[in-house]
Amino acid sequence: MPDFPLDSFSLLQGVAPDELAALRLLLTEKAFARREVVLTRGETGPGLGFLLEGRLQGVDFTVDGREVGLYFVEPGDYFGELPVVDGRPGAEFIIAVAKAKVLFLPRERARTLIFSSPEIAEKVMRRLADRVRSVTAQRILLSLPNPFQRLCVQLLQLVPEGGATIASAPTHQELAIMINTSRETVTRAFQLLQNREILRRESNQIQLLDRQFLLDIAEGRLDPPKN
Numbered sequence: 001m002p003d004f005p006l007d008s009f010s011l012l013q014g015v016a017p018d019e020l021a022a023l024r025l026l027l028t029e030k031a032f033a034r035r036e037v038v039l040t041r042g043e044t045g046p047g048l049g050f051l052l053e054g055r056l057q058g059v060d061f062t063v064d065g066r067e068v069g070l071y072f073v074e075p076g077d078y079f080g081e082l083p084v085v086d087g088r089p090g091a092e093f094i095i096a097v098a099k100a101k102v103l104f105l106p107r108e109r110a111r112t113l114i115f116s117s118p119e120i121a122e123k124v125m126r127r128l129a130d131r132v133r134s135v136t137a138q139r140i141l142l143s144l145p146n147p148f149q150r151l152c153v154q155l156l157q158l159v160p161e162g163g164a165t166i167a168s169a170p171t172h173q174e175l176a177i178m179i180n181t182s183r184e185t186v187t188r189a190f191q192l193l194q195n196r197e198i199l200r201r202e203s204n205q206i207q208l209l210d211r212q213f214l215l216d217i218a219e220g221r222l223d224p225p226k227n
Helices: 017-024 081-086 107-116 118-142 147-158 172-179 183-195 211-218
Strands: 028-032 037-039 047-053 056-061 067-073 093-096 100-106 199-202 205-208
Touching (some): 047 081, 047 107, 067 172, 081 107, 118 147, 147 172
Antiparallel strands (some): 037 093, 056 067, 199 205
């Protein structure tokens, strides 16, 4: 494994150097191609994952077999904490949405790390709480009948609080998976929103130029425009 600074991972910040050195000896590195499955729902997996490079997405499937995106994992973040904490199989798939390199810490050692440190346990608890809130919000979003409205809600959820820019924004295909619609529908909606100067996409960033318009659509005060 390369001499990567482990304390650059959000979960491991503040861990003593000798503890980090001991953890390094147990980590295994694995590369994943785009769209390759990193963790499989229904399995406990190899342990706690730390993303070195690339981008991952948590996904699940509807009863009719459609893929639904739940959350993203960015470099420096961790994933797979749920089966580590409770010892039960994972609740969703984790896939690579770009070529990725991942470090895995064996499950039992990861469990010891979490439960022996109040600071790390609190980070994991806050993450799990955030995931519960996020999944609840996503279920509400998916109950909306109109895909344009779902897209507006999703864009607003992706913007950091108080901000107007989505950094490392999802592709149209990824957004389509997140709101349970087709990529073509998302592309048409983006063309309309850009033509009306509601938002602007530059490279991998999306800037919301008229947040109020999106909010009015999302909350039902305006009808979604016709494509």
